[in-house]
């Protein structure tokens with residue numbers, strides 16, 4: 001797991017204001033621009049081109065809960 005202290009240091013690279021990111025399953029989510037950054041091998045990939053829409057992450061998670 002990511003350390004909460006590390007998480008506090010991370011900021012959205014797409015937003016000028018550098019808002020803090022929220023852990024959302026296997027993603028770090030920026031609720032300002034609604035991007036979700038994947039975490040691969042416990043390393044957050046904070047690249048705008050790797051980000052997926054927040055809606056996509058939420059639908060993935062609701063599918064998991066259905067099983």
Ligand SMILES: [Zn+2]
Nearest residue numbers: 012015030033
């Ligand atoms: Zn953002």
